[in-house]
Amino acid sequence: MKKILAVDDSASMRQMVGFTLKKAGFDVVEAKDGSEALNLAKQQGFDAVISDVNMPVMDGITLIRELRSLPDYKFTPLLMLTTESGLDKKSEGKAAGATGWIVKPFNPEQLLAVLKKVIR
Amino acid sequence: MSIDLSQFFDVFFEESFEGLDAMESELLNLEPGKEDQETINTIFRAAHSIKGGSGTFGFTAVSDFTHVLETLLDQIRNGQRQLVAEHVNLLLKAVDCLRAMLTALQAQEEPERQEANELKQRFEAILNGENNTDAPEQAVSEPEEQVDLPITFQIDFKPLPYLFKTGNEPLYMIAELSELGELETQALHDEVPKLKQLNAEDCYLYWRFFLTTTRGESAIREIFEWVEDDAEITIVQCGGLFEEPVDQVDASDAQQSVPAEDELPVQTPAPAKTVQENKKEAGPAKDVRKNTDPSTTSIRVGIDKVDSLINMVGELVITQAMLSQIGEQEITESSIAALQEGLAQLAHNTRDLQENVMRIRMLPISFVFSRFPRLVRDISQKLNKQVELKLIGEQTELDKTVMEKLSDPMVHLVRNSLDHGLETPEERIAQGKDPVGTVTLNAFHQGGNIVIEIMDDGKGLDTEKIRNKAIQNGLIQEQDELTVDEINELIFMPGFSTADNVSEISGRGVGMDVVRKNIQALNGSVEVSSEAGVGSTFTIRLPLTLAILDGQLVQVADHTYIIPLISIVESLQIDIAKVSNVGKGLQVLRLRDEYIPILRLYDIFNHKGAREELDKTLLVVVENDNYKVGILVDDLLAQQQVVIKSLEANYQRVDGISGATILGDGTVSLIIDISGLIKLSGLRRPGSSELLVDLKADEGIPA
Numbered sequence: 056m057k058k059i060l061a062v063d064d065s066a067s068m069r070q071m072v073g074f075t076l077k078k079a080g081f082d083v084v085e086a087k088d089g090s091e092a093l094n095l096a097k098q099q100g101f102d103a104v105i106s107d108v109n110m111p112v113m114d115g116i117t118l119i120r121e122l123r124s125l126p127d128y129k130f131t132p133l134l135m136l137t138t139e140s141g142l143d144k145k146s147e148g149k150a151a152g153a154t155g156w157i158v159k160p161f162n163p164e165q166l167l168a169v170l171k172k173v174i175r
Numbered sequence: 176m177s178i179d180l181s182q183f184f185d186v187f188f189e190e191s192f193e194g195l196d197a198m199e200s201e202l203l204n205l206e207p208g209k210e211d212q213e214t215i216n217t218i219f220r221a222a223h224s225i226k227g228g229s230g231t232f233g234f235t236a237v238s239d240f241t242h243v244l245e246t247l248l249d250q251i252r253n254g255q256r257q258l259v260a261e262h263v264n265l266l267l268k269a270v271d272c273l274r275a276m277l278t279a280l281q282a283q284e285e286p287e288r289q290e291a292n293e294l295k296q297r298f299e300a301i302l303n304g305e306n307n308t309d310a311p312e313q314a315v316s317e318p319e320e321q322v323d324l325p326i327t328f329q330i331d332f333k334p335l336p337y338l339f340k341t342g343n344e345p346l347y348m349i350a351e352l353s354e355l356g357e358l359e360t361q362a363l364h365d366e367v368p369k370l371k372q373l374n375a376e377d378c379y380l381y382w383r384f385f386l387t388t389t390r391g392e393s394a395i396r397e398i399f400e401w402v403e404d405d406a407e408i409t410i411v412q413c414g415g416l417f418e419e420p421v422d423q424v425d426a427s428d429a430q431q432s433v434p435a436e437d438e439l440p441v442q443t444p445a446p447a448k449t450v451q452e453n454k455k456e457a458g459p460a461k462d463v464r465k466n467t468d469p470s471t472t473s474i475r476v477g478i479d480k481v482d483s484l485i486n487m488v489g490e491l492v493i494t495q496a497m498l499s500q501i502g503e504q505e506i507t508e509s510s511i512a513a514l515q516e517g518l519a520q521l522a523h524n525t526r527d528l529q530e531n532v533m534r535i536r537m538l539p540i541s542f543v544f545s546r547f548p549r550l551v552r553d554i555s556q557k558l559n560k561q562v563e564l565k566l567i568g569e570q571t572e573l574d575k576t577v578m579e580k581l582s583d584p585m586v587h588l589v590r591n592s593l594d595h596g597l598e599t600p601e602e603r604i605a606q607g608k609d610p611v612g613t614v615t616l617n618a619f620h621q622g623g624n625i626v627i628e629i630m631d632d633g634k635g636l637d638t639e640k641i642r643n644k645a646i647q648n649g650l651i652q653e654q655d656e657l658t659v660d661e662i663n664e665l666i667f668m669p670g671f672s673t674a675d676n677v678s679e680i681s682g683r684g685v686g687m688d689v690v691r692k693n694i695q696a697l698n699g700s701v702e703v704s705s706e707a708g709v710g711s712t713f714t715i716r717l718p719l720t721l722a723i724l725d726g727q728l729v730q731v732a733d734h735t736y737i738i739p740l741i742s743i744v745e746s747l748q749i750d751i752a753k754v755s756n757v758g759k760g761l762q763v764l765r766l767r768d769e770y771i772p773i774l775r776l777y778d779i780f781n782h783k784g785a786r787e788e789l790d791k792t793l794l795v796v797v798e799n800d801n802y803k804v805g806i807l808v809d810d811l812l813a814q815q816q817v818v819i820k821s822l823e824a825n826y827q828r829v830d831g832i833s834g835a836t837i838l839g840d841g842t843v844s845l846i847i848d849i850s851g852l853i854k855l856s857g858l859r860r861p862g863s864s865e866l867l868v869d870l871k872a873d874e875g876i877p878a
Binding site: 064065066067068070071074075078103109110111123129130131132133136138149152153154155156159160161162163164171172173174175 | 177178180182183184186187189190216217219220223224226227228230231232238339340341342343344347348350351376398400401404
């Protein structure tokens with residue numbers, strides 16, 4: 056079973072993403088900010104990471120940069136959740152090593168459709 | 176896959192309200208010109224989360240509204256716009272408005288739009304005004320081109336060597352492409368170097384695709400959206416090369432979903448219809464929410480508290496196993512010893528468990544304190560006073576039910592301090608004080624109580640004025656000589672402030688009796704101390720929880736009563752020589768320099784068979800509202816924690832009794848309500864704290 060790390064400071068988004076992914080047959084671990092996610096990612100391997108951008112403690116872009124610098128996450132799909140107004144964040148995210156982005160708001164179907172680009 | 180989003184609504188509302196609280200308190204910390212980046216970030220993040228969540232869960236009114244504040248905050252955060260006081264005020268109003276909208280949505284009502292629209296316009300005016308570097312909102316999703324007949328595209332996709340290190344995988348893109356239509360793939364490998372030069376992490380292959388699809392170019396571009404900067408991508412329509420499959424594809428695709436030209440008009444309104452259906456579907460989901468009574472709020476409990484409970488339950492299970500094992504054995508002396516040991520362990524476990532369960536209901540008092548920065552800000556603006564609010568002991572924990580009832584009295588006291596306690600800046604300067612007044616809220620634990628102080632450094636209570644008003648209202652007589660403390664106490668008298676009420680915000684004394692009553696209803700007390708020109712301090716004392724009480728079990732005839740341990744000053748044997756009759760059947764005991772009225776429980780509750788001879792009984796001296804009475808009992812039994820059961824909920828209210836509990840032997844025991852008992856005994860005029868007999872020792876009572 057593919058394992059995904061879902062990172063968001065909003066509990067409801069985290070639940071929604073987690074629930075959707077689990078229902079689609081993924082193993083999901085949730086983290087509430089970048090720093091928690093980074094620690095988890097160092098302890099266990101993930102097949103993909105989906106992270107919010109704006110978060111306290113460590114934001115999503117920093118998380119992606121940190122993860123991409125780890126040998127274990129050299130090729131791992133790292134997706135960021137961004138809003139339509141955050142177009143400049145996309146290039147920032149790409150520069151940090153993000154694989155791609157999912158634009159908020161999205162529904163569970165859209166999430167899974169987008170995820171198919173990087174993990175199957 | 177369909178997922179019912181309504182299952183996430185509760186969490187969404189809970190965190191949104193938390194986010195609004197955070198926004199509010201951070202906004203109050205903001206000083207335009209001196210704003211701190213982290214504060215702005217926190218406010219932005221809260222708005223951002225609310226917008227994201229409300230958009231995702233379909234609350235578009237909220238997400239539309241939040242969008243404007245998010246945009247403003249983003250500009251401030253990025254330094255594109257300077258924060259000014261007007262922004263803070265507007266953002267605070269927006270917080271209120273969002274709170275109202277979310278509350279309405281939570282109750283499944285349509286949120287009030289008017290205020291939101293007005294506020295939104297004001298935000299838009301700021302955003303469109305000068306200093307605006309924000310580009311007009313980009314249309315994000317262009318309507319997807321839909322072609323009627325399949326077209327063949329030639330797609331050249333040549334990733335830059337580092338593609339894998341972005342986490343993208345050409346294989347999945349090819350799979351996606353193949354879902355759009357008929358796909359012919361050519362992998363080109365002429366750039367793959369000799370083995371020696373080959374870097375295993377780089378991508379050397381590239382591809383040429385021929386895709387025959389009805390979906391148009393944008394659908395193809397979308398697949399490569401994430402890698403368009405990391406690859407050379409060319410997409411061209413081509414006619415010749417693969418023309419022959421077109422017919423084939425046409426036939427197969429038409430079966431799938433390709434609308435024929437005349438079907439198109441039918442197809443177009445489809446999205447709108449879906450929306451309606453979604454709305455209909457949302458109906459039953461809403462009903463599910465309706466069942467959750469809004470008054471049954473949830474609390475978030477730290478995982479450590481839950482862990483320790485689970486641990487303790489584990490201990491309990493072990494003890495139970497041990498005891499039941501003993502129970503199966505024959506009774507011997509050693510098994511009795513083991514039984515006793517087991518029971519001691521059980522008692523220990525139960526007490527620990529009880530304490531920890533209680534801790535679950537405990538929340539830091541910051542839940543109440545957090546509303547005051549906003550309140551103080553609003554009121555001080557209205558009054559043109561400069562106020563600094565200090566919060567101390569915010570982490571002090573208190574039972575949630577007590578906390579909920581504490582808020583109103585505290586608001587009242589704080590308003591009073593601002594309105595009547597603190598002087599205007601001019602007055603303060605004239606008196607050589609700092610023009611900025613201070614109001615301090617301080618919470619701390621003391622014994623089994625929580626103490627909350629509301630202090631101001633204002634002018635203090637005007638004793639002369641209070642005295643005069645009390646005489647006017649007939650609460651005291653002209654000739655009465657009262658100490659300063661006694662005069663200050665008068666503000667808690669009912670009816671004290673019926674005369675000229677001082678302002679719209681509050682009158683010192685207005686409703687103070689209600690404040691005291693509310694706090695007494697929580698088994699607590701409130702006192703005031705004040706010094707002219709220096710300030711006033713209101714001290715609220717409350718039990719930590721309403722559900723459990725440290726009780727003294729007492730015996731009266733064949734009944735067991737419980738007296739709250741917290742009210743007990745001392746228990747003593749009566750020295751008959753010091754008892755005096757003061758008329759109306761009342762006896763008092765001279766105790767050091769006080770006279771203590773003796774209340775006979777058996778009289779009040781009509782029990783027969785109690786010991787009536789004073790020298791064979793015991794007197795439990797209790798204190799309430801700063802005066803003491805003695806309760807006559809046959810015997811003192813154990814002291815223990817008792818779980819309070821409400822009489823009102825299970826039976827009806829009984830004067831002099833605050834509740835009941837079930838004792839170890841299964842009998843019900845009543846818990847004495849001291850102030851109710853005093854009222855019942857006729858010792859005190861209804862609605863007055865004055866005792867019917869004057870009990871001051873220095874005035875002497877003939878023995």
